[in-house]
Amino acid sequence: MPEMPEVEAVCRKLRAVAGRRIVEVRASRCATPAVKRRAAGRTVERVERRGKHILVRLDGALTLHVHLRMTGNLYRIPDRRFAPAAARVVFVLDDDSAMIFEDSRALGVLDVASTQKLNASLDLEVGVEPLSDAFTADRLAALAKRSAMPSKLFLMDQKKVAGLGNIYAAEALYHAAIGPRKRMQTLSRPRIDRLHAAIVDILRRAVQSACIAYSGPGGFAEAETFPLEVYGREGEPCRTCGKAIRRIPQGGRSTYYCPGCQK
């Protein structure tokens, strides 16, 4: 489910576990003895995010590393006794609350690793944070110049810009009026500037929206409320030009775009 804005919302809510000690780890599915052994007894120092990766920093220079992939969710419940049956892993905390990892499709990743090693590998795998000061139009232009990839696949590539997924990549391209198959190298500087602004704007608003949507108890309580202009709207009229939104396969996924507005 989650792209960067949803992961950010999860992380913000999860900050409440900082300072808590993990007293017990229960894994009902995909039991990982190493996770149990390494996490039990550790204290949570803070919760960070890199792209779509959740990093729960523990004492002893260890990090609980979680990637939600398609269906994962990580959240705290106030009372450990109400851990849902579907939980894949339950981290019981020292105030009788619990941190719950759910993942119906079991595509997610959860492990405990040395903070130093993990940081080093994420530095290689994860590109610039789109809502950081480091993500400038110049930076995007430099990345684009070296890439012959179609714009949509470029935006989905976590090594380039970290955090966009299938929905927000499509939305950003729509707002920048750039076709999903347009090669990055061929984009003029004004169009790169527009794309940069669209990415930042979409993600800022999506983070806000996701934080509100997940402000209820538990995890992904509310449906996505962020107003989507193209994603999932195949056949419906574009809100700008009225042409029917199209869906095409790209990189094995569905790309939605407006053939009238996006060139």
Add this chain to the structure above:
DNA sequence: AACACGACCTGGTAGC
């Protein structure tokens, strides 16, 4: 290097 494709898994939904 870029790209296509299958694999990993389960669940929801549209259509017959």
Add this chain to the structure above:
DNA sequence: TGCTACCAGGTCGTGT
């Protein structure tokens, strides 16, 4: 109701 087919907000490995 039940079956089938397809779809899903992500990423990795393999082959061309």
